[in-house]
Amino acid sequence: MTEKDFIPKEYSAVVEEGKVTWQSPSNIALVKYWGKKENQIPANPSISFTLDSCQTTTTLHFQKREKSDSFEFELFFEGERKESFRPKIQKFFERIEEYMPFLKDYSFKIETSNSFPHSSGIASSASGMSALALCLMSLEKKLDPTMPEEYFTRKASFLARLGSGSACRSIEGELVAWGEHNGILGSSDLYGVKYTHQVHENFKNYQDTILMVDKGEKQVSSTLGHDLMNGHPFAEKRFQQAHENLDLLKEVFETGDLSAFIKTVESEALTLHAMMMTSQPYFLLMKPNTLEIINKVFDFRERTGLHLCFTLDAGANVHLLYPEKEKKESLDFIQTELLQYCQNGQYITDKVGKGAKQLA
């Protein structure tokens, strides 16, 4: 499929007003997206676990109006008007207008809330942008009732990507790949696809406990962060390495080799941070407590032979990944030894999920 395939033809139905609600999860990348080209095209492919309980719920109210030359929308976050979201949504609408030509025919009210604590430092752009993209797709489906299911899902991911790259991996579960890669069936730079190759049962219900080390504002916006890969001395090697790591993970998913999983996933996290430490300007996004946690995880593995491992996004918080059958020991360890490194002892227990769902 190409971008052009997402430009709709005539709509067959007229829709005056209504509302739709979608609940969409966050995701955690195993191979990281870091660096992009124009129009939200990733510089390298990535793959993520879709999460389960970290999610955004968005209701989109729509009312037909005279077409005008600007977008009309109101924004509410957890029940309160939220003007600070306006520029992001305005920009999103501008980017997707070509693919959603009805946007200026409606006035919208967008109500959104998150399941995770406000300003927890958990990235909400993936769950938020995917939920909004899905709501807009539901409206488009009302305008074109014959729309096939697969087109709906693809285009929702395509639109979410234009809002925030990683959001395109939040539509489906349980593993989603984004970015063209030879070994992955159907993979595309334009949208995320469900990973349909063999996955060993070791990865069923894989657990993710998120430790809130620092809830402060992000030091580097992801847009700036991705930009830092332009002209980065290690960029080309890094993009190539992401492809290699995807091949490694594909094999790991087949065999269920947890030690190899850990080696790849932890290296991806540290490489992401290494890229930020070696860009110009450079950023150090880990905090002392991030390192305390990582070292304790190494000790724990050494001591127990279990398979707890960490990954990081572009910040200080730590995602701890572990198989379901090691849940008790891992969670005990986290709760007794690691919560001291969290801000106000805050953490979230989550696991791999099945993707977004529409609510009645």
Ligand code: DP6
């Ligand atoms: C470090 O998806 O937030 O989480 O496309 O600019 O919105 P934009 O970037 P964003 O980047 C997230 C990068 C990451 C790694 C990942 O999720 O793959």
